[in-house]
Amino acid sequence: MTRVCLIEDDPIMGEALTQRLQLEGFDVVWQRTGGEGLQYLVKVGSDLAVIDVNLPDLSGIELFECLLREPGGPPPTLFITGYGTIEDAVRVLKLGAADYLTKPFSPTALIDKLRQLADAVPATGETEPPDALGLSSAMRRTAAELARIARHVDTPLLIAGESGVGKEVVARRLHRLQCPQAPFVAVNCAALPETLIEAELFGHERGAFTGAERRRAGVFEQAADGILFLDEIGDMPLPLQSRLLRVVQSRQVTRVGGTEPLEVAARLVCATHRDLAALVREGTFREDLYYRIRVLEIQIPPLRERPEDILWLAERFIAEHGRRFPDERRVLGAADREYLLRHPWPGNTRELQHALERACILGHGQHLALGPPTDASAEAGLKAQAQAGERAAILAALTAQDYKVTATAAQLGISRKTLWQKMKRYRLSRPDRGSR
Numbered sequence: 001m002t003r004v005c006l007i008e009d010d011p012i013m014g015e016a017l018t019q020r021l022q023l024e025g026f027d028v029v030w031q032r033t034g035g036e037g038l039q040y041l042v043k044v045g046s047d048l049a050v051i052d053v054n055l056p057d058l059s060g061i062e063l064f065e066c067l068l069r070e071p072g073g074p075p076p077t078l079f080i081t082g083y084g085t086i087e088d089a090v091r092v093l094k095l096g097a098a099d100y101l102t103k104p105f106s107p108t109a110l111i112d113k114l115r116q117l118a119d120a121v122p123a124t125g126e127t128e129p130p131d132a133l134g135l136s137s138a139m140r141r142t143a144a145e146l147a148r149i150a151r152h153v154d155t156p157l158l159i160a161g162e163s164g165v166g167k168e169v170v171a172r173r174l175h176r177l178q179c180p181q182a183p184f185v186a187v188n189c190a191a192l193p194e195t196l197i198e199a200e201l202f203g204h205e206r207g208a209f210t211g212a213e214r215r216r217a218g219v220f221e222q223a224a225d226g227i228l229f230l231d232e233i234g235d236m237p238l239p240l241q242s243r244l245l246r247v248v249q250s251r252q253v254t255r256v257g258g259t260e261p262l263e264v265a266a267r268l269v270c271a272t273h274r275d276l277a278a279l280v281r282e283g284t285f286r287e288d289l290y291y292r293i294r295v296l297e298i299q300i301p302p303l304r305e306r307p308e309d310i311l312w313l314a315e316r317f318i319a320e321h322g323r324r325f326p327d328e329r330r331v332l333g334a335a336d337r338e339y340l341l342r343h344p345w346p347g348n349t350r351e352l353q354h355a356l357e358r359a360c361i362l363g364h365g366q367h368l369a370l371g372p373p374t375d376a377s378a379e380a381g382l383k384a385q386a387q388a389g390e391r392a393a394i395l396a397a398l399t400a401q402d403y404k405v406t407a408t409a410a411q412l413g414i415s416r417k418t419l420w421q422k423m424k425r426y427r428l429s430r431p432d433r434g435s436r
């Protein structure tokens with residue numbers, strides 16, 4: 001049963017909500033002051049919290065800020081704000097609240113929101129799954145949906161969202177759920193020259209064109225019964241879109257220069273940071289292909305719209321860095337949290353990850369060096385900063401190219417040898433995802 005801690009000083013409202021939530025099957029604990037509520041959440045904890053912003057002793061926002069400083073952080077929290085106090089609503093969302101309701105509200109609206117949160121929260125007694133995607137309701141919902149999507153292995157999935165939000169992470173998560181032993185083949189449609197993309201996708205027979213000295217399997221074949229991840233699908237040239245549509249519809253592929261069709265067993269997962277519907281309207285993306293690849297669709301909101309994920313992700317990135325470099329174990333301080341929550345993160349999770357990597361490398365003792373460097377540390381840290389930037393650029397290119405050295409070296413404009421040397425120096429190797 002999902003536990004809800006209701007923190008509300010108004011006796012009539014408190015009692016009415018407690019009764020209604022109990023009737024709806026929630027396990028409700030009603031705390032009448034901010035202080036008692038804080039103590040309860042720190043000592044006992046709860047799956048969800050409903051907190052009135054206006055409490056007599058400690059405001060709901062102060063209470064939430066205290067919980068943010070606790071090691072476990074607050075549970076997914078729904079705030080009740082006063083009518084017309086939009087500033088409060090914006091503030092609580094920025095701090096990481098899951099949602100808010102403005103008074104007066106109907107109990108049904110509260111219950112709907114709590115149910116949405118409860119669906120995504122593990123029931124009492126369960127710990128957070130190791131492969132959670134975030135704390136926000138959007139990412140919890142995505143994680144829950146992936147488990148269902150994984151069962152329908154033939155249905156294409158479209159993952160949409162701004163660059164760096166974690167579309168590939170979601171695709172790889174699906175792979176882990178659906179077919180961890182089968183291949184995961186990632187292709188960046190934007191990174192392939194138009195002349196190569198057809199042969200890369202569909203493969204080619206020996207002698208199909210100048211330079212085709214031997215037969216080559218395309219990515220559909222390479223993906224076998226696993227997942228074929230077509231990133232930046234919006235950048236695929238129109239003529240190839242028609243061919244792709246035929247493959248998706250017939251579940252058969254014919255190599256360039258070949259005549260024998262081969263069965264396609266792989267699941268197609270496409271990703272885009274572009275507005276495909278707009279591309280369809282402009283005539284640069286085929287409408288029939290659009291509908292075919294988005295039978296299932298996951299929209300990942302930008303990080304700025306799910307601030308509750310920022311600190312959660314930051315903790316993970318810092319911990320991960322500390323595991324890899326034990327002498328660089330840093331801790332997120334109050335000023336760091338404030339900085340992280342204030343920054344708009346136009347580059348989304350990727351930018352956050354790189355900012356924290358840099359902050360861990362340049363930090364001292366437990367302290368992170370977040371934000372612009374101070375005068376004293378600027379000079380001393382300049383070299384390290386340049387190296388951190390270089391490492392981050394190489395890491396981004398490796399990730400974009402699925403750790404293919406030739407393609408990554410080409411993207412970065414350096415030789416394969418130089419790339420190998422730098423990967424060694426910066427300890428960059430393909431993460432063991434068990435996917436190939």
Ligand SMILES: Nc1ncnc2c1ncn2[C@@H]1O[C@H](COP(=O)(O)OP(=O)(O)OP(=O)(O)O)[C@@H](O)[C@H]1O
Nearest residue numbers: 133134162163164165166167168169273349350353
């Ligand atoms: N939920 C998450 N947990 C941990 N790391 C994440 C998460 N989401 C994203 N990241 C990290 O952020 C970076 C960007 O993620 P990813 O490559 O999946 O984004 P993307 O949306 O596919 O980006 P692009 O559109 O540029 O291809 C990666 O290094 C990834 O490891």
